[in-house]
Amino acid sequence: MNSLIIAGMLLVLLGLAYQSGWSRSRGLATTTGVKVHSRPQYHGSYVAIWAMLPALAILALWGWFGDGITANYITGQIPADVLSGLDPVALNATIARIRSLASGYGVAGDVQPFEQAAADALRSFQFITFVVVTVLAAVAGIAALLYARSQITARLRARNAVERVVNVVLIACSAVAILTTVGIVASLLTEAIHFFSFVSPIDFFFGTVWNPSFSSTDTGAHGQYGLLPLLAGTLMITVIAMLVAVPVGLMAAIYLSQYAHPRLRAVAKPVIEVLAGIPTIVFGFFALVTVGPFLRDFGNLIGLDIKATSALTAGVVMGIMIIPFVSSLSDDILNQVPRSLRDGAYGLGATKSETIRNVLLPAALPGIVGAFLLAVSRAVGETMIVVLAAGNSPVLRGNPFEPVATITVSIVNQLTGDSDFAGPQSLVAFALGLTLFVITLCLNIFALYIVRRFREQYE
Amino acid sequence: MDMVAGKVKMTQQSVNSTMNPIDALERPIRLTARDVTVHYGAKQALHGISIDIPDRAVTSFIGPSGCGKSTFLRCINRMNDTIEGAKVGGTIKLDGEDIYDPQLDVVELRARIGMVFQKPNPFPKSIYENVAYGPKIHGLARSKADLDEIVVSSLRKAGLFEEVKDRLNEPGTGLSGGQQQRLCIARAIAVGPEVILMDEPCSALDPIATAIIEELIDELRENYTIVIVTHSMQQAARVSQRTAFFHLGNLIEEGVTEDIFTNPVNKQTQDYIMGRIG
Structure with a gap:
């Protein structure tokens, strides 16, 4: 639901920005009579890209750090005497329980009063942060929109700027594919090296018997x-x-x-x-x-x-x-x-x-x-x-x-x-x-x- | 055109004086085409072409792009058979024998009527193998020595042997464009054809390579009946003894090359020669 609202907001921002850049560009062409460097579509796209960047950056930052901040907040809500009795694993479990309570999914077992209180606090905290982040993103987007709009002149090379952004987007997309490959290979490699600490590579590559004996009755042997x-x-x-x-x-x-x-x-x-x-x-x-x-x-x-x-x-x-x-x-x-x-x-x-x-x-x-x-x-x-x-x-x-x-x-x-x-x-x-x-x-x-x-x- | 009892009168001398002047000769007719039509699907590409092509002389087909000259050339060795949806009508006779007779062996016909294409198309094999391929599939050589001799003599006739004799085993695709085209001519000669069809053989070549090929065509005329399609009127004037002008799928005019170029009868031919159409 929250993501939907944000996506909607971004779309509205996008449309607004494009439209305002476009209309400004049209005005430029009709009033001045000067030769305009880029066509209105490019000015529109230029403003739209400018408006999106800060909004997306703020959302990305929140996505990156928001989870940690929320976890800290929850920890803060747990009474000190309970907190001191929790080891890290139990703390994580408690935090997860509070999150589930707050989102309304319910949890297994009895709900402790402090958990319910923390969940209520968390719910309002989540609402406030959501509103703050959304408003921040919207304000930053609109500010950037206005700035980009003020930049539009006949000589602005919006067409070239859009070209560069397209270039960057394309590079980013190919980077996803390449990085995924690298990541998979890296994880295969580290785990395989871990495996070779149990079994020597010579036994693995040149062994003629495959018997990974799952039963742990074998003394010491791993199969x-x-x-x-x-x-x-x-x-x-x-x-x-x-x-x-x-x-x-x-x-x-x-x-x-x-x-x-x-x-x-x-x-x-x-x-x-x-x-x-x-x-x-x-x-x-x-x-x-x-x-x-x-x-x-x-x-x-x-x-x-x-x-x-x-x-x-x-x-x-x-x-x-x-x-x-x-x-x-x-x-x-x-x-x-x-x-x-x-x-x-x-x-x-x-x-x-x-x-x-x-x-x-x-x-x-x-x-x-x-x-x-x-x-x-x-x-x-x-x-x-x-x-x-x-x-x-x-x-x-x-x-x-x-x-x-x-x-x-x-x-x-x-x-x-x-x-x-x-x-x-x-x-x-x-x-x-x-x-x-x-x-x-x-x-x-x-x-x-x-x-x-x-x-x-x-x- | 002067037709004397099935003989065609040749020009007194070629237009270009650097080539051998041609004595007054009368050549028997080798190829006869009557009312040849070609349809590609619903589109008619040729409208009733009738022409006689004399033995051991060069006949050139000229005309603007899309006039049907290449299409007609490809009818002569039935290469149009390989094009989907092409239909040929009328008759073409080689030495009085109908080449569109259903009883006729197309493979054998193409061995008698060789072809050189617009773009040099050597096979991705060695120079030797390129020339030896035809004799091999037709079983023309009884021994390896026989085959060697055919290859060498074909390369000689194509004027290429001296340039490639040390690298017969290197790939034919490694030669220059002009050399590749002469390799393709050698490949055609190796099968022992009587007629050689050339479809704009110089259009992909530079002027020097073109001059070499033209000289070669003039030499080959001694032994082969040659039909050449060309874009260049100068080339037609230089190498051919008879010229036929095609326009929009029709044969407009044909005759002794010199007459066509100096004294065309038809208005369209005149316009083309003067550079007004095409």
């Missing part, structure tokens, strides 16, 4: 955290997925880009891309319910022992899932090959398939390889299908017909259920996550490098 069985499972499923996705996806792309009638293409391409929009969990139970039993029965028929949940099942379904990924990217890349190259081959009397095999594919190869690598990094990071269809058996073996476990599945296993983040059982998830991140990062960088090289060739 074994060998990465290799998981890595092997991940690689096996990825390889199977690529064996399915690459030929099918590539040939679909060739058909769509070179052979299909435009009308068929206009229908078929979106339909294939819909496949990419199916949630992976749906693929997962498709694997569990349909593909797994089918593969098992098929294996019986030809005398192979294929488990219903196995690397093969998960790999095949994952391959189907990334077909549209491969075909769509390859299709785009094939279409990027200049028409003149195709014409050159046809002009020499090459047939269609000769042209595709000898000219088109070699020319598009780097780009297609890039597409494959991007698909691989998707397969490596895929979780849901593997959780349901791979059987979760973290044992190092080379048989694709047996159940396996992957890095992603193990992360899920280690983090689901009741986990505190003190022991290696949970912390290992960060080490696994970091490993996965490094693998996909390397693949992506390699893929982008190759795709870029391909682009340079034709542009």
Whole structure:
């Protein structure tokens, strides 16, 4: 409710500021007859930006420090004799109770009189601070509005100023994406380092047994955290997925880009891309319910022992899932090959398939390889299908017909259920996550490098 | 135009005196087009083109942009087949054989009628592989030595061999624009065509590279029937013995190059030559 009022106020301020800048600018043009540097929209935007900045700054400051100030105020309301009997944890709990009371959510247990009193005081305190902050923001905004409005002259370069603000906003937006990445990597790193204080990196990266034994009956031991069985499972499923996705996806792309009638293409391409929009969990139970039993029965028929949940099942379904990924990217890349190259081959009397095999594919190869690598990094990071269809058996073996476990599945296993983040059982998830991140990062960088090289060739 | 029993009279001498003067020759007709029309979807690009193209001479098509000269050129080796929605009507005969006969093998036709494109388009392969590609797919070489010989002689004929003989294994895309275009000519020659179609082969090249290609075209005339589409009237005057002027999808006038340029019959041709249209 409070935020709504503030948002409304800011909108009104914004509109007012824009309008006043705009009308002032119009007046300037009609009365003076001088050439005005910027058009009225820019003067309007200029005043609007000026009016927003101090208001937003005050609100941001309150958002930053308001919580601490409120907590201090609450602490001040707690009677001294009670306060002296509280350790920091209990104090926080009490503060939380008072806040809940004040907001009217109610609390568990009996409400102490001092809590009720503090809550009442807090409620009025919150109202007063809210009014003060809102009024302050509004006053600052209006002051800035008037100042900016007085700045408007024919020679004011509002257009350039707005341009600079746009620039800053764009930089801020890209900074959000970059900082998020940095933050995630940093938290992965610190937690992974924490994990390595329990288990040596050598045991982790080169261990062949994965047995994180949750039971605390083992004396001192934390279980074994060998990465290799998981890595092997991940690689096996990825390889199977690529064996399915690459030929099918590539040939679909060739058909769509070179052979299909435009009308068929206009229908078929979106339909294939819909496949990419199916949630992976749906693929997962498709694997569990349909593909797994089918593969098992098929294996019986030809005398192979294929488990219903196995690397093969998960790999095949994952391959189907990334077909549209491969075909769509390859299709785009094939279409990027200049028409003149195709014409050159046809002009020499090459047939269609000769042209595709000898000219088109070699020319598009780097780009297609890039597409494959991007698909691989998707397969490596895929979780849901593997959780349901791979059987979760973290044992190092080379048989694709047996159940396996992957890095992603193990992360899920280690983090689901009741986990505190003190022991290696949970912390290992960060080490696994970091490993996965490094693998996909390397693949992506390699893929982008190759795709870029391909682009340079034709542009 | 002087038609004498299926022979076309050639001009006495070329306009540009630096090229070999052409003796009075009479050449048999190689290509005959009658009432050729092309539709791109609902739009008609060519309105009944009829022309005879003589053997071992250069015929140039001139005209303003969008006049249909390139479209007609692409009909001659059926490159319009690769364009979605293009429909060709009328007849084009090569040595009396209808090239739009459904029984005819397009792949073989394109080996007989080579093409050089507006923008040099070497394949992203080595110089050697670029030239060897055509002979390979048509099975023209019985051995590696055979293939080497075809590649070298084609590069020689295209006037490129001396410049690239030490780097045959380097990518063709690394050559200069003019060299790339000569590589494309060598690639076309390697298949052993009878006719070579050139679609504004110099439009992407600088004047020096253009001069080299023009000289090359003049030499190639000895052995090949050449049809060239060009934007430049000077180029048509320099390299061709016969010229055809296209305008808005119609063939307005065609004849001996010198006559077209010095004494055009049609008013539109006159205007174009004088720079009043286009």
